[in-house]
Amino acid sequence: DTAVSQTPKYLVTQMGNDKSIKCEQNLGHDTMYWYKQDSKKFLKIMFSYNNKELIINETVPNRFSPKSPDKAHLNLHINSLELGDSAVYFCASSRADTDTQYFGPGTRLTVL
Amino acid sequence: GDSVTQMEGPVTLSEEAFLTINCTYTATGYPSLFWYVQYPGEGLQLLLKATKADDKGSNKGFEATYRKETTSFHLEKGSVQVSDSAVYFCALDSNYQLIWGAGTKLIIKP
Numbered sequence: 737d738t739a740v741s742q743t744p745k746y747l748v749t750q751m752g753n754d755k756s757i758k759c760e761q762n763l764g765h766d767t768m769y770w771y772k773q774d775s776k777k778f779l780k781i782m783f784s785y786n787n788k789e790l791i792i793n794e795t796v797p798n799r800f801s802p803k804s805p806d807k808a809h810l811n812l813h814i815n816s817l818e819l820g821d822s823a824v825y826f827c828a829s830s831r832a833d834t835d836t837q838y839f840g841p842g843t844r845l846t847v848l
Numbered sequence: 849g850d851s852v853t854q855m856e857g858p859v860t861l862s863e864e865a866f867l868t869i870n871c872t873y874t875a876t877g878y879p880s881l882f883w884y885v886q887y888p889g890e891g892l893q894l895l896l897k898a899t900k901a902d903d904k905g906s907n908k909g910f911e912a913t914y915r916k917e918t919t920s921f922h923l924e925k926g927s928v929q930v931s932d933s934a935v936y937f938c939a940l941d942s943n944y945q946l947i948w949g950a951g952t953k954l955i956i957k958p
Contacts, residue, residue, distance in 0.1 A: 837894075
C-alpha cells in the first residue's frame with residue numbers, strides 16, 4: 737500500500753543516453769512534483785503539475801520533461817544525459833487544497 | 849522572494865542530549881511552516897507542521913513553535929536517540945510550492 741512509488745530505485749547510464757523515471761501515487765492527490773537532490777542534500781524543485789497547469793522551474797534545462805499519462809502518474813524523461821545530472825530524484829504529491837507533500841523513496845541516477 | 853535559512857550541519861550530539869536546529873524564514877504573509885526528515889537512503893517524511901503564529905507542531909518527541917515576531921521555527925527535542933540521526937529540512941509553503949532550507953545533518957553518537 738505504498739503511497740508514492742518510483743521506479744527504478746537506481747539507474748546507471750552513459751552520457752548522452754535518454755532515460756525515464758516513473759512515479760505513481762495512490763493517494764488520490766491532484767498535484768505531483770519532481771525534485772532533484774544533489775550530493776550535499778540540497779533540494780531543488782524541478783516541476784509541479786496538476787491536471788490544469790505545469791509549473792516549470794526556469795533553471796531546469798529543457799532536456800528534462802515531465803509526462804503525465806493520468807492523474808496518478810508523473811514520469812520524468814531526460815534527454816542527452818550529462819554528468820551533472822547525477823543526483824537523487826524525488827517524486828512527491830499533494831492534494832490541491834492542502835500543502836503537505838508526500839515523497840517517494842527516490843531514484844539515484846548515476847551518469848558515467 | 850520567500851526563503852528559508854537553517855543552521856549548517858553536521859550537528860553531532862551524544863544520545864540523550866538536548867537538540868535545537870535553528871530555522872528562520874522570510875515570507876510575505878503568514879505561510880505554513882514544516883519540518884521534514886530524511887533518514888539514510890530514504891525519501892523525505894513530514895515530521896511536523898504549524899499553520900499559524902504561535903502554533904506548536906509536535907511529533908515523535910520533536911517540537912517546533914511558529915514565532916511570527918522572530919520569523920523562526922526552531923526544531924527541538926529534549927532527549928535524542930541514535931535513531932534520530934538523519935537530515936532535517938525546514939520548509940515554508942508559498943502558494944502550495946514548498947520553499948526549502950538547505951537541510952541539517954544530525955548525527956547522534958551512542
